Amino acid sequence: MTALLDPTAPLTATGNLRRREAISRLVRGCTTAATLIAVAVLVLVVYGVFSRGVSALSLGFLTEDLPEPGHAGGGIGPALLGTAMLALAATLIAMPLGVLIALYASEFAGARVANAIRLVLDLMYGLPTIIIGLFVFGLMVNHHHQSGIAGAVGLSIVMLPLIARSTQEVLALVPHTLREASEALGMSRWRTVGGVVLPAASGGIVTGTILAGARAAGETAPLLLATTVFANGYTLDFFGKAVPNIPIMIFTLSEEASPIGFTRAWGAAFVLLVFILLANIGARALLARSRAKMAR
């Protein structure tokens, strides 16, 4: 075998290799640029909302009743309370169900059934939110009337797959040795689940619920046919009346296209965005902490 390579040649890039490395560098530059674009878009949107929304903000803006359409002044108080009620009610519906579904899929069901449940949850997650709105309209509003609870049911369908899937992922992280230790002590299934598995997974479950709640608080389409025709004042009649809420308010104001309305919409968008970003950052911090705890 005669040497095709000259072993004494210097180890520097020549010809073809230089071209390949140039391409490689170019691609690395492109990926960096793409990432910068995404970050820039987020900064642009957040800056756009913050810079316009801050000026609308005051204590009165956060507490006062909604003004008559087209009038200046007033606040978003009832809508803030309404969005809080809607998100809370949706969480109360979706969290127990989501956790139970995840428990069933990971603790009780066989692989086949667990797969089927995962498919249903994924399909539910993929449902267009406006379809959820149509569903709620057909089920609870048509032939009856708009109500806060109809909106909350819609939001809970948005939350359910998120909570169930994130809970399932945390349950899979709970070490098997913990379960076996509990079994070995002669604990029954429900004591094992309630006393060992769920407490170990609680951090992740709470994180998933916060993220899902933040997502639901900003959803508009499930509410669009369920709780839109509301009065301007505070209402606690969650089951009988449409409840004012921030997303529908922003959507209506943006369709009306009046400058006064835009100012109020920016203020409301600012409040909503701050809440959602804080919830996201908080949930991430919590997740990092509980992960570290579980790894120990």
Place this chain on the structure above:
Amino acid sequence: MAIDVTSARRLATRMNAPSRGARRVDRVGDGLLYGACVLAALLSVAVMVEVVYQVVSGASLAFSHFGLGFVGHTTWNEVFNRFGAGVFLYGTAVTSAMALLLAVPLGIAIALYLSMIAPAPVRAIVGPIVEMLAAIPSVVLGFWGLIVLAPFVRDHLEPALHSALGFIPLFGAAQTTGLGLFTAGLILSIMVLPIVAALSRDLFLTVPQELQDGAAALGATRWEVMRGVVLQSTRPGVAAACCLGLGRALGEAIAVAQVVGAGLEIHGSLFPTGSTLAAQIATKFPSAITKLDISSLFYLGTVLLAIGLITNLIAQWIGRRFSLQSGLLAGRA
């Protein structure tokens, strides 16, 4: 690891048999927990079935009135009671295609950067920032699109694209409002981008380091490792991620309704107003009065639901086949 849990449990039960009372409590507790779990799981299935049933049954009046011709018909007129989905199908297809064309290359590039190029501290900060894009509520993004993006599109983007690429009919003359399918496509690409980026990044991180090192040892440059090993082995997964992104783009109603301009005609150019299936429902439903009008909107919903479910099923199908493959790959490595 391989402890037979069932036999261990049987042994444990025999060894420390509890008192009769405690046993009954446990039996009831176990039964209740199991029952509640089964009920919750069945309920989730029932909800999905009920969603489909409600949407389809709401559409039955329009279906008996227009039949399947509704899907291709291109007028929407409340006064003459003539409804069709054609315009909105076109709008949905165009905006979703645009969103994917913009978001998929960008998203994959971001995923490559985050998984293979960025140093760890940058990855820890920029990763969550990109995911945060997905947390912006659609109504806020749409409002931003209406007030900030649309004027920019009108004043700068549309004239520039028209003068540079005007020979392609897609880039016709600039419009007066900046609202239209083009702006809707831009907003949708912002919504799809974090989905594609985050899912692809997670996939790329699962590619075994040994394979990458092996390619590098054979003299592959960084890009050749990406192309030949990372992208090659995760291609089906990335396709599934794109399908999920597509599902999001197809179904987004609110943000699109805010920036699409609610046009009712099909144009050759991207810039004029139009509408999508989801946006048309969101815009028209609150003001729909007649039964046929409402039912026609449900018909649009049925079409949207069918497309959305098919897209998601394809994504799941590819995704499952892929997770099987990656399992095999990990076993071999």
